[in-house]
Amino acid sequence: MAAATSACEDDIENLTDLTQIQKALENLAVKEDEITEEIDMLLHSQVSLEGKMSTLYRMAPNLQLVNSDAKQLDSMISFTCNLAENVSSKVRQLDLAKSRVQEAIHRVNDVLDLKFCTDGVQTALQNEDYEQAAAHVHRYLTLDENVLKQVTPDSKEDSGLDASLQLLHEAEQQLKAIVIDKFDESVETRDLASVERFFKIFPLLGMHDEGLSKFSKYLCTQIANTARQNLEIALGTDTNDRRANVIYADTLTLLFEGIARIVEIHQPLVETYYGPGRMFSLMSALQQECDKQAKKIIDAFVKNRQFDSKAQLVQQNMMMSYKSSASNASDKLDPRDLDVMLAEITLLNARTELYLRFVRRRVATDIDVLDINEKDKQEKYAALDKVVVNCNLSRCMQEIIGNYIMMEEYFMRESVSKAIKLDCIEGGLQTSSMVDDSFFIVKKCVRRAISSSSIDGVCAMLNHACNLLESDFRDVMFSKFRAGFPSGTLDMTQAYNLLQQGKLPTSSADSSAIKAAFLTTLNNAEVSSEYVITLKKTLEDQCTVLLPHASEQGRAKQESCLSDLAHVSNKFKDVLDYGLSQLNNSAIKPRIKPMVDAFLSANHNITEEEFSNYEANDPFVQNFIINLEQLLLSFKTSLTASNYDALVSLLTNEVVTTLEKAVMKSVFNRLGGLQFDKELRALVGYLTSVTQWTIRDKFARLTQMATILNLERVAEILDYWGPNSGPLTWRLTPAEVRTVLALRIDFRSEDIKRLKL
16 A cells, blocks of 8 residues: 555656646545545544453453363363263174174074974874964974074084974975865865864965965855855745845845855954955955856846846837827836836845945955055055956946836836826816826936935936926926917917817817916926925935935036936926916906006096095096906916916006006196006005015006106106105106106196206
């Protein structure tokens, strides 16, 4: 820094140009300011620095003590470390010595065990104590021969060791042959205790697979014998027996219960003596025998119940019905002939599903306790599912269920068709017999499918039920509505529709019968819509109770099919709306117009005297209400409460529409407006009293017209319009308001035109 400053001063002394001298002066001035600022900062911090220096001076003696203590601590730690290293070295040496001693003891024990096994196996074989002999051989099999030979390097001892090993090896082979022969002999003599005795010996000799294989064959023989006896008993059962209708389901159930009992008894035996993870191979063998015996039972069911011939006949009948609705009734299979057999099929499949769930649960529990990685477990689960799904039992039942669905659909369609043909109206009821009968049949068929525990079967029957209700059953109602409701005289459309059906009435009695049938069909449609929702709720509860083990995918399919019933309910509501519109067009609308025409005959440009006279002798509304009451009374007893309320709603719409047109054709003064308001209030009060539905909002436009016609002057409308309307929502447009104001003969058109609405 000093050298740089000296060089700078030498340069300044050599400067001769004034500009350079001034620039050098400015640089020196800047440096002077910087140095001055640094000096000021140092002077400013002088007090702080002096305080810190004073503190350091006071700490100096303590730092010397800390330094001395640190050196002493370092010395102690070094000593402790060396001591610990020496101790741990001694411990390692002791541990090594201990492990060598233990290994030596283990080897000595192995030699002693070998000698003990050599002596013991011969004695056990001579005494026919095969369990003890197997235990000696099992101990021998756990020894490592190479290690034993290293323990006895002496040639004499080595020859003795070889002799012992040879003797044990021969004893092992001899014992294996004996156990196999004794096991086979016990199976032939059906000595269960001896069978289990020698079954327990196989794993001690390392013969796990052979032991399980022989035991499985023995169990399969028992299953086959029992199943054959049960099937012979079933075939010999009298047709009048209480269980004759489900005898094959009972026989199959006995087969499943027998296998389940065998598993319950012998699974602990297998797990105890053979270890976990062995149930899969045992169950696979048992399932193969189950497939054989179940096939025999199902074949007997198919043959003796004439299942195939009935399925073929049903298929032919359904194909004929699809091609032509007019098929020969004599060729059709009576659905009642299928009822008992269908119930037995569902029982067969339900018991099969229950048994397969038992198999899956038992083997899965055995797999769960295996000490293997997750990937291997998943592979074993996949193998289990493959065995359960692809076994012959599952395939047979899938084939049976496939035909069952077709036959159940046929039973349902034919039974509903018969219910429709036998439809009748019993006295005192508002619906005909086909509604209760048809829904009873549909409910019975779907519930029977649910009881089969087959998700695919349930979904198929739900789809068939939805299709039947929204097509065939609904079309019956729709065709009756399409013919129309007969009025006093038939119009051309009604005549043509009835002629097409061959039902053209020739008398008033026929017309009355058709009217009653039409109204009953309205009730049928309304009740059917409610029944569908009730059916959906009932079936949902049934599925929850009877199908608790459904998979997520199966449950999603089931919920999707059940949701279709809600759409069917809406279809019936559409039919009901169509029927009500037909009734409205034929019986309501033609009667309302002549009634409302009386309003035009009544004068609403009245004097005070006439207004007072109208209170006693009303010219319109009293007769109008009486006529409405008579009209509604003719339908009230024939319709359900809901349909009657819907009819009142339709009538109200017609009254409002027709009366609004009549008002627009009339003229009023102030008193006439008051009279119209009284008439409107009476009409609203009556219609409100005859229905549970809200109908006041339908009169909103007429009520606002009455309000306008009651005004004393034109400008008074502004007290009710725009920002002054309050909660009132105007249904009339500004143009319509002016039109209504113009109906008042005492309002000037100039005042109406000047209104700013």
